Amino acid sequence: MSYGQQDWGVVKIGQRKSRTNNKKPTKKQKQEAMRTGNVEVRKKNNNEGRKMYQLENDNEVRKHQTLGVSVGRKILQARNAKKITQKQLAQQCSVKVTVINDYERGKAIPDNRLLTRMERILGVSLRENSKKKTRK
Secondary structure, eight states: OOOTTOOOOOOOOSOOOOOSTTOOOOHHHHHHHHHHTOOOOOOOOOHHHHHHHHHHTOOOOOOOOOOOHHHHHHHHHHHHHTTOOHHHHHHHHTSOHHHHHHHHHTOSOOOHHHHHHHHHHHTSOOOTTOOOOOOO
16 A cells, blocks of 8 residues: 555644734734824624613513412312312312412412313313303
């Protein structure tokens, strides 16, 4: 096997060739320009800083959408009709008692899976918009 025709030159991958026309000024050149006043100051366009400022100075109070009191009353009435305690309903739904309490007070953030479980256990439709549409 002969290696006479092989190119054994060094190949550099990932290094850029230096550009001679875009040389950065040295530290001494920068200092000299600052002393003489030949410096142009440009502000960076930083939208991220503006967004952070808006978030920090936002005075608007935002709240999560919670269940209404009417849903809580429906849960309470259905639970009392079935003669189930909050603790028993919580065990059947696999949640804590405080979650059931929050739902009955109307303070809970709605969870469709939990509402579906409670509807199935209590045998009552809890959501106002859950009317079934009939096809003609």
